[in-house]
Amino acid sequence: MTSPRLATYAVSGLQRYGAVVDDGIVDLSSRFGQDYPTLREAIAAGALMRLAEEGARYRPHHALDAVTLLPPIPQPEKIICIGVNYPDRNAEYKDGSDAPKYPSMFMRTPRSFVGHNAPLVRPRASQQLDYEGELAIVIGKAGRHIAESAALDHIAAITLCNEGTIRDWVRHAKFNVTQGKNFDSTGSLGPWLVPYGEEAQIADIRLWTRVNGETRQDDRTSRLIFGFRYLVNYISTFTTLVPGDVIVTGTPTGAGARFDPPRYLKPGDIVEVEASGVGLLRNGVIDEVL
Template structure:
């Protein structure tokens, strides 16, 4: 059975949200705008399954080829990205060090992401646009100092990310990667969010990334160095997590920078990030035009 899929999209220059059903999309924003102006308010209200159940009784309002997909969570307060969170990814550094004691992390801006089927932009400043397929947690319940034992209760949904990275720019500074991780439209989120229902739903998901049909990344979330419970606990120690916050949980080995020579993305390439029971996030690549 296909799990519920809730998306943010635009049609006729209007931003809407809805549920993907029967090859189309049910416009839920037209029916629930008073209670939930966007999906972020529905997330905060714990209403995702209510929306999905309503949509299941309806016929699509829009064909999928008539909409523009947008990142599913509009205007998140925080997008927190985790680095080096798979064992083979840690081994890529060849520094002889064991797995880190604490997770590496950095923040990204909403503007650095596009939605499903919108091209990633290779910037004028660099030709080193790289891909990183990742599973994403969407926070549904606020919390600070969240215990690991109850951490998963704070998840509202899951989605996918291509955490597009400008490789030479992440090395510009001694300690930070911020500039190489925040170029406009370099990454993507989506296509939709799938409501979280149980730990078994996310405990051991197969995550793969393909470039032009060629498998480049392939791993399982059951192998994460820092699991979902720990990440929520750790992050909430220094910042209050709020509904709509996005946690991008790390990428497997196999990004383009790790090939010899490196295999960076170029215009015309197509990148697909796929996870079991979530879907496929697909994006082409274009050059920046100013």
């Protein structure tokens, strides 16, 4: 049985949201837009499952290939990304270090992401555009100092991320990676939200990334160094998590930079991030044109 799915999309120049049913989208904006202008407000109201159930009652209004899928949450307040969160990723650094005591993290801007089937943009400043397939959790209930025992109650949905990185620009400074993580249109989010229901849904998701059909990354969320409960607890210690915030939970081993020689993305490549029970996020690659 296919999990309920909710998407933000554009059609005829308008941004809307709806339920993904079979190979189409049931427009829900026309019915619920006054209460929930976007999926961000629906998340805050705890209404994702209600919307999914309502959408399942109707035939699609649009074919999927007739709309443009956008990042599911318009303008989230925070996109927090976790680094080095799979055991083999720590080993990739070949520095003999033990597993980290605390998670590495950084922030990304909404402008650095595109949606499903939109091209990733290799910037003029660098040819080192890399892929990082990741699972992302979406916060549904605000909180600060959230206990691990209550952490999953604050999750509204899951989605996928290609946390694209400009590798030489993450090394420009001594202590941060912000520059290389925030070039416009270098990553993607989507293709939709899958409402969260219970811990078993996220405990052991298989996540894999393909480039031009070749599997480059393949791991499971059961192997995360810092699990979902811990991340919500830890992050909420220093910042208030609010509905619509996105936590991108880390990428498995196998990014292009770790090959010898490195295998960076180039125009014409197709990157697919897929996760069991979630879906498939696909993007091509183009060069920046100014």
